[in-house]
Amino acid sequence: MSTQTVEAPLGMTAERQAVVEGAGTAPGKDWVIVTRGIKREYDMGGEIVRALRGVDLAIMRNEYVAIMGPSGSGKSTLMNVIGCLDTPNAGEYWLNGTQVSKMSDDQLARVRNKEIGFVFQTFNLLPRATALHNVELPLVYAGVPSVERKRRAKEALERVQLGERMDHRPNELSGGQRQRVAIARALVNNPSILLADEPTGNLDSNTSEEIMRVFESLADQGQTVIMVTHEPDIAAHARRVVVLRDGLVASDDRRSSFVEKLGIATPQL
């Protein structure tokens, strides 16, 4: 790394800087996510693709963070690492004060089940299962008994205003409704972080706004939210914007300065 001078990311506070630099030590309990020099490389038949080249990131409880960047900059890869779907080749990843970068498959599965709620661009609902059953799934793997599972899944669906559509299958629901089912599913097991990779990527702008309002209200209720998007006006909903470029953090701003810099209007909330 010494041959390459990386410009210190803009707007990174001293506190964050400090926690990111404390290699090998567990961060304090307010830090939900701390990554230190995360690298993820893919071997494409001899040619090495460096999706992440040393990402430092520190996110506190109750933050609402957008991750932006051009296509191929490593946003999804970073989200997969944070969501414990993928493991980095190098670096440290601390989630809620425990290091997950060296966990086994089954330990990661447990973390995904208990700590992470993932919302995908393509919804990833089971096509043959009803909305209710889709939302129940994380609880099935958490070993929650059937009756309680149904009750909690219903509650989660009601939180996203889908109480009336519980018995519908995904193909009987609109795109926005499907994404709300996915959000209900992500939330049902009370995860410490809600991750969303381009959650509005497959939705029209009205529906996107509707989904953003759901995120907004979740963030207001204290849910930690990390959302990937390449649309600035979607990112502008978040309170903090991290920009990736070529597998590195290029900037890390509060929303106000981000909005100012890009000259976009503050969205109507």
Next chain:
Amino acid sequence: MPFFEAIRLALQQIWVQKLKSFFTLLGVMIGVTFLIAVVSIVGGMSAYMTDQVVGKIMAVNSFELRHRPNIQLGDHSEERRRELNRRPRIRETDVAPVAVALPEGVKYAVVGQDNLTAQSRYVARPKNLLIFTVSEDYFDIKKMAPARGRLFSPQEFERGMEVIVIGQDVADFFFPSLDPVGRELTIRGIPYLVVGVMEKQGSAFGISFDKFVIAPHKSPLNRFVNVHGVIDAIMIQTPSREGMLAAMESVRQVMRARHHLRPNQKDDFELETSDSALEFWNKIKGYLVIAGVALPAIGLVVGAIVIMNIMLVAVAERTREIGIRKSLGAKRRDIMSQFLVESATLSTIGAALGVATGFAFAKVIAFVTPLPAAVELWSVLVGISIGAGVGILAGVYPASRASRLDPITALRAE
């Protein structure tokens, strides 16, 4: 994931693709059908051999002292044949010592038997019949009763009078549309008065058990059945099965002493039980059971291969589902058991259908042949467990492949 949840899921999955599922489980179904059918046919034949064949010849809890076996299924070696021919006959003088050695409550009857030609005045043709000359307890031991007429009186037994009882076939042949009771049948020039016609005994393998004539042992008929002083058998019946073994041992000791056998010499007489009569059948049964296991085994192996392939296809088709489940926290074990339960359920359904068709098969056999359909519970249980076992075995490889899929790669699948 809880077990019942997994089964419900598997049933759903199977139901969605009914036709494909059916063809998948066909192999297992055919295998189990064979198993159930073969086991029930063998069981049916066994029951038939025991009840209809040997049971008709041998009475319950009884054995017969003979100089050589009466019931011969299968061939003897030349050496064995020679040994049998050297054996001394059982004699009337053996009866009293044997009877004395028998415990209290044991019944016995002296039996002579031979094939002789008989004739009646109502039918021109003579006919060869199986003739028995028996002592008093014979009818009681064999549980034989007259359908018409009566049995012999103690005097008739005692004095050896010229009276007989006959089987249904004998009655039908020699006394067509006549009541045989009170009429005569001539054997070797001596007329015998028919006093009773016995209940129908039935037949096995097309051989009738109703072609007999029975006379008191002291009847003049006995002269033509055996040379003087010789008898064919002493039939002995004990109240219980345990008593039978003890009685057999007593009789063995008496006869060995009477024949002056040294300890190293083998018995030169036969103590024939229904078990020893069934020995040859049991051998055949062994081969049939092996065939009955080998045939289904082929079906089950084919079934297992089919299920394994279908499950591999299912894993490929449902890669994305696996990715989704993993992203939501499914562990390897969860995915593994999901697919294992699915293939086991599939295969168990196949086995259950196989039990049903095997059962139907056995019923058809029972309908078109004289064999009873003895579908045994153990074969049903074995069939079902084998079905489930095959499913689990066939599912292991596909399920472990599914469980090892990388979540990200799986999520990207179409």
